[in-house]
Amino acid sequence: MRTSVRTALRYVFLIIIALVVLFPIYIAVVNSLLSGQQIAHRPPTLFPLHPLWNSFSLAWSFGHLGTYLRTSVIVSVLTTLAALTTSVLAAYAFAFLEFPLKRIMFSLCLATLMVPAEVTIIPNFRTIQILGWYNTYPALIIPFAASGIGIFLLRQSFRQLPRELHDAAVLDGYGHWRFLVRVVLPLNRAMIGAFAIFAFLSSWNQYLWPLLVTNSDSHRTVQVGLRQLEGLNPDQQNIVLAGTILAALPIFLILFIFQRQLVRGLTAGAVKG
Amino acid sequence: MASTAISLESVNKRYGSTVALDSLNLQVEPGEFFVLLGPSGCGKTTALRIVAGLETPTTGTVRIGDRVVNDIEPKDRDVAMVFQNYALYPHLTVRRNIEFPLRARRVSSHERERRVMEVAESLQLEDQLNRKPGQLSGGQRQRVALARAIVREPNVFVMDEPLSNLDARLRVEMRAELIDLHLKNGTTVLYVTHDQVEAMTMGDRIAILKDGVLQQVGTPKDVYDRPANTFVAGFIGNPPMNLMPGELLGEPGMIVGIRPENVFLDDNGSIETRVTLVESLGHEHHVACRLNYDNETIVFVRVPSTVSQVPGIGESIRLSITEPLYHFDSVTLERKAIKT
Ligand SMILES: Nc1ncnc2c1ncn2[C@@H]1O[C@H](COP(=O)(O)OP(=O)(O)O)[C@@H](O)[C@H]1O
Numbered sequence: 001m002r003t004s005v006r007t008a009l010r011y012v013f014l015i016i017i018a019l020v021v022l023f024p025i026y027i028a029v030v031n032s033l034l035s036g037q038q039i040a041h042r043p044p045t046l047f048p049l050h051p052l053w054n055s056f057s058l059a060w061s062f063g064h065l066g067t068y069l070r071t072s073v074i075v076s077v078l079t080t081l082a083a084l085t086t087s088v089l090a091a092y093a094f095a096f097l098e099f100p101l102k103r104i105m106f107s108l109c110l111a112t113l114m115v116p117a118e119v120t121i122i123p124n125f126r127t128i129q130i131l132g133w134y135n136t137y138p139a140l141i142i143p144f145a146a147s148g149i150g151i152f153l154l155r156q157s158f159r160q161l162p163r164e165l166h167d168a169a170v171l172d173g174y175g176h177w178r179f180l181v182r183v184v185l186p187l188n189r190a191m192i193g194a195f196a197i198f199a200f201l202s203s204w205n206q207y208l209w210p211l212l213v214t215n216s217d218s219h220r221t222v223q224v225g226l227r228q229l230e231g232l233n234p235d236q237q238n239i240v241l242a243g244t245i246l247a248a249l250p251i252f253l254i255l256f257i258f259q260r261q262l263v264r265g266l267t268a269g270a271v272k273g
Numbered sequence: 274m275a276s277t278a279i280s281l282e283s284v285n286k287r288y289g290s291t292v293a294l295d296s297l298n299l300q301v302e303p304g305e306f307f308v309l310l311g312p313s314g315c316g317k318t319t320a321l322r323i324v325a326g327l328e329t330p331t332t333g334t335v336r337i338g339d340r341v342v343n344d345i346e347p348k349d350r351d352v353a354m355v356f357q358n359y360a361l362y363p364h365l366t367v368r369r370n371i372e373f374p375l376r377a378r379r380v381s382s383h384e385r386e387r388r389v390m391e392v393a394e395s396l397q398l399e400d401q402l403n404r405k406p407g408q409l410s411g412g413q414r415q416r417v418a419l420a421r422a423i424v425r426e427p428n429v430f431v432m433d434e435p436l437s438n439l440d441a442r443l444r445v446e447m448r449a450e451l452i453d454l455h456l457k458n459g460t461t462v463l464y465v466t467h468d469q470v471e472a473m474t475m476g477d478r479i480a481i482l483k484d485g486v487l488q489q490v491g492t493p494k495d496v497y498d499r500p501a502n503t504f505v506a507g508f509i510g511n512p513p514m515n516l517m518p519g520e521l522l523g524e525p526g527m528i529v530g531i532r533p534e535n536v537f538l539d540d541n542g543s544i545e546t547r548v549t550l551v552e553s554l555g556h557e558h559h560v561a562c563r564l565n566y567d568n569e570t571i572v573f574v575r576v577p578s579t580v581s582q583v584p585g586i587g588e589s590i591r592l593s594i595t596e597p598l599y600h601f602d603s604v605t606l607e608r609k610a611i612k613t
């Protein structure tokens with residue numbers, strides 16, 4: 001009896017939170033379907049009786065979203081693959097190998113988590129300039145190809161494997177590479193998947209860095225490209241919002257498809273521990 | 274054939290300031306079921322891992338057959354290990370787990386299939402081959418771990434407390450099964466346990482280890498009948514040997530030992546005691562008695578269930594004893610062999 005009341009209260013609380021989080025998104029969707037005048041109307045319209053779908057096609061063509069989305073996909077996919085590769089390899093080394101300065105090097109990886117991104121932006125920008133990477137894909141990808149948080153998360157996850165699994169593989173003649181592929185990766189799918197999604201989302205949502213290191217439409221990501229739409233009249237807010245929704249659509253898709261994976265990864269430690 | 278299957282010569286192992294093994298010398302004969310026995314933390318696992326090559330000794334020589342293997346990779350030592358917690362791969366089926374070592378050795382798929390089936394049959398695992406370890410009982414998991422070691426057809430097995438996670442009944446069954454397997458294939462086994470019953474029932478020979486120091490090596494009968502020191506005397510046998518201060522031929526400073534089965538309830542006995550504890554096991558009772566003349570000393574008596582009058586707690590009873598008596602030096606704790 002008491003627990004059911006508590007459960008009910010908990011759900012009421014969660015529903016309120018969900019409403020607070022979802023409301024702005026809902027309003028964005030509603031407003032994207034209204035005309036500019038309707039958006040300005042007070043009291044605001046909460047349900048579009050005659051939705052105007054053409055704002056989406058206008059946003060797509062006027063904002064060149066096709067080009068920008070393509071760039072964003074290329075950058076985010078490659079960044080994710082690079083970050084995954086480096087994090088898996090580094091985490092494996094920290095979890096299973098003995099080498100000099102291991103602790104210090106791991107501390108350094110952790111230390112990168114404490115440094116705010118703003119601090120590194122200027123030196124990174126100088127480096128990109130010196131390398132001649134301004135306005136190229138490497139400029140958008142390489143600075144994020146290694147991830148302190150990825151190394152940390154995966155190392156913690158790898159270390160939960162019983163030491164005997166590694167010992168048994170060593171005795172059976174499995175080298176590091178095959179142990180990694182046959183045992184470590186499959187057993188850490190949840191955490192690796194969660195980190196992949198995390199890496200993809202952070203890359204997709206980058207704004208300042210791509211704005212800084214690119215100046216041509218051919219290499220601008222969708223978040224930066226959306227600024228094109230700012231040139232529109234104030235009464236065409238619906239088109240700006242439609243563009244924003246289009247830019248966020250891949251994120252929603254990914255979260256929707258992988259949400260179970262993500263939750264499993266984020267709670268894996270709690271369940272096992 | 275080499276004269277020894279495994280040989281450790283003056284093997285030391287230190288972890289920082291911890292001495293895990295102190296000058297250990299062990300010779301395991303080919304085909305022998307050799308048990309390493311000792312309390313938790315005495316260095317048993319360390320010794321096994323050194324034989325398997327998972328740890329390197331700080332100093333000393335390790336031989337397998339007639340090869341010095343100190344610098345030989347674990348995979349090239351031809352040693353298969355069974356781990357205390359089974360170390361099965363949870364994401365692989367039983368079949369994949371068993372053939373795991375064969376895949377590493379690039380055994381052909383045809384040969385792999387044949388060997389897996391053969392081992393699975395001998396361990397009654399045929400019906401479990403497509404299951405995952407998580408779907409198996411403890412006993413079945415233990416069998417899969419064994420199968421994975423056996424399928425390699427190694428020169429030497431090392432097993433680290435393989436039965437300690439099983440419940441009591443299964444442990445007894447698996448004990449018999451392991452002995453059976455050993456008799457069938459005759460491969461050398463180095464077996465680690467902290468359970469003296471396991472050691473006594475399974476071992477051809479037993480080595481008793483304490484704090485990294487070897488106490489005694491011998492057949493089960495040897496270590497039971499002629500314990501080298503008070504530690505071995507107290508570790509082997511249940512209830513343990515009674516040890517009390519005493520004298521030998523008028524020479525004081527001795528510890529006298531007597532096994533509980535050599536102490537009897539006897540109304541005409543000369544030793545007056547009071548009962549402090551009675552454990553009834555069905556086939557026998559273990560009665561703990563406090564000596565009247567020395568309140569410090571408790572004597573255990575093994576009373577067969579055929580004795581109808583089992584004393585109750587607090588009751589005053591008399592005991593008598595028979596040979597053999599053991600005498601240990603109270604300083605060195607070594608046993609003194611007496612010529613009679
Ligand atoms: N990797 C290690 N690092 C530090 N100390 C260890 C390590 N492995 C074992 N020891 C120590 O060595 C001693 C023997 O351990 P172990 O061989 O595991 O004993 P047993 O298997 O008999 O219980 C213990 O004191 C243990 O704490």
Ligand SMILES: [Mg+2]
Binds near residue numbers: 314318319433
């Ligand atoms: Mg151990």
